[in-house]
Amino acid sequence: MNAATLFGLCGAVLVGLGLYGLVTNPEPLRKILAFNLLGSGVFLVFGVVARRAAASGLGGDPVPQAMVITAIVVAFAATAMAIALVLRLLQETGRSTLSADDPGGTDGGNS
Amino acid sequence: MTISSAFDVGLVVLILAVGAATIAMREAFAAVIGYVVYGLLLAMAWVRLAAVDVALTEAAIGGGMTGMLMLGAVARLRLAEGNDIRTSLPVRLAAGVLCVLVTAGVAVAILSPPKTIPTLAPMVMENLAQSGLGNPVAGVLFVYRALDTLLEKVVLILALLGVWSLAPDSVWGGIPGLRVYARPGSTLTFLAQLLPPVGIVVAVYMCWVGAKEPGGAFQGGTVLAAMWLLVMIAGLTSVPSIGERWLRRLLVVGPVIFLGIGLAGMVLANAFLAYPPGYAKPLIVAVEVALTLSIGAALGLLAAGPPERV
Numbered sequence: 001m002n003a004a005t006l007f008g009l010c011g012a013v014l015v016g017l018g019l020y021g022l023v024t025n026p027e028p029l030r031k032i033l034a035f036n037l038l039g040s041g042v043f044l045v046f047g048v049v050a051r052r053a054a055a056s057g058l059g060g061d062p063v064p065q066a067m068v069i070t071a072i073v074v075a076f077a078a079t080a081m082a083i084a085l086v087l088r089l090l091q092e093t094g095r096s097t098l099s100a101d102d103p104g105g106t107d108g109g110n111s
Numbered sequence: 112m113t114i115s116s117a118f119d120v121g122l123v124v125l126i127l128a129v130g131a132a133t134i135a136m137r138e139a140f141a142a143v144i145g146y147v148v149y150g151l152l153l154a155m156a157w158v159r160l161a162a163v164d165v166a167l168t169e170a171a172i173g174g175g176m177t178g179m180l181m182l183g184a185v186a187r188l189r190l191a192e193g194n195d196i197r198t199s200l201p202v203r204l205a206a207g208v209l210c211v212l213v214t215a216g217v218a219v220a221i222l223s224p225p226k227t228i229p230t231l232a233p234m235v236m237e238n239l240a241q242s243g244l245g246n247p248v249a250g251v252l253f254v255y256r257a258l259d260t261l262l263e264k265v266v267l268i269l270a271l272l273g274v275w276s277l278a279p280d281s282v283w284g285g286i287p288g289l290r291v292y293a294r295p296g297s298t299l300t301f302l303a304q305l306l307p308p309v310g311i312v313v314a315v316y317m318c319w320v321g322a323k324e325p326g327g328a329f330q331g332g333t334v335l336a337a338m339w340l341l342v343m344i345a346g347l348t349s350v351p352s353i354g355e356r357w358l359r360r361l362l363v364v365g366p367v368i369f370l371g372i373g374l375a376g377m378v379l380a381n382a383f384l385a386y387p388p389g390y391a392k393p394l395i396v397a398v399e400v401a402l403t404l405s406i407g408a409a410l411g412l413l414a415a416g417p418p419e420r421v
Contacts (some may be wrong), residue, residue: 003119008221010123016129016214021134023206024198029139029184033146036177037130040153045217053187053230059161063231063279066251066332069168070263073329074241076211077270080413082275087416094277096191 006046014041026097028086039075043068126152142355143181150174161326164248171333181416226404243392253395257384264366267409275353278417284354290421293346303345310338316405332406339411352419365405369398
């Protein structure tokens with residue numbers, strides 16, 4: 001097994017791990033974290049595709065590499081937005097969960 | 112097994128262990144610290160995949176900036192209720208099965224590559240000389256896929272507008288709620304005085320060298336943002352209110368110059384975002400410098416959060 005395949009499999013496991021965290025963890029902040037983990041696994045798989053397409057004396061295809069750079073920046077922007085939403089939810093309701101049927105739900109907003 | 116393949120195996124084991132820990136940890140604080148470590152380890156994986164530009168971006172943005180944002184959020188969410196809910200066992204089992212299936216699907220795709228692997232590398236290298244750039248990734252970002260790069264800057268500004276618009280109406284145009292720890296004589300103050308001169312030089316270097324070697328506007332801008340946040344958190348400079356004219360101008364100067372050059376290309380080079388022959392490199396460097404400033408400002412303000420006081 002060469003290095004690219006190894007990192008590709010690593011990316012595959014990271015996608016699974018991130019998805020698991022996203023589904024099972026009830027805290028929004030942990031969901032955002034898990035989503036970032038999932039995303040970085042997808043990026044890694046993309047990096048493996050770039051590495052395998054190495055040609056013309058380059059270590060990898062620069063087109064997917066440039067796309068991953070763009071993706072990392074956009075993922076950061078989305079993360080910043082999501083975190084701001086969670087903090088606003090906390091300000092409005094005093095809670096940081098997304099569950100609808102919570103016994104201790106407060107009046108403000110639709111928690 | 113050679114040393115490099117042993118290193119790769121060790122790195123993958125570490126990445127997976129730290130990644131799993133960030134999901135499994137009970138304490139959100141520990142999970143976020145784990146995520147920062149994970150980002151740095153992943154940057155090493157990118158170096159091993161011969162993508163140094165991506166490695167720099169991952170270390171700076173994926174690990175550093177995201178980690179900082181999350182740590183700030185953890186500090187505020189600590190007092191929140193409802194953090195003790197646990198998902199039931201059947202749901203976790205079902206999710207586990209689903210995730211194993213997804214992982215297996217991706218793994219099968221990785222293990223069965225196509226016979227002829229499509230690559231755009233020869234096309235990029237053939238035409239790179241015309242742009243005067245030496246870094247093929249910068250070539251893709253600023254020549255072939257310049258529209259993506261321009262729109263991505265717009266996304267950063269849109270995200271910032273989204274974050275700002277979450278503020279209550281009464282504090283619109285006010286000062287972001289970044290936590291300031293002004294303690295004269297503390298290590299933080301010392302570091303905030305010591306690091307920025309070095310950091311600013313590193314940022315300028317990264318921006319400049321990006322045309323030839325790995326580096327560029329994103330990486331330089333992130334370092335600038337980090338230095339700015341450091342002096343603001345240490346209380347050495349005040350957090351500006353989001354209504355400041357100079358701040359708004361700094362935010363749009365990069366995209367506006369990029370768009371201006373792109374529109375000029377319609378007249379001078381017969382295509383939107385095309386550069387007139389012979390002027391490609393100076394124009395790209397000008398765009399990169401302006402973008403570095405705008406990205407630095409946008410990332411710093413995204414990390415500072417919505418306005419909280421007037």
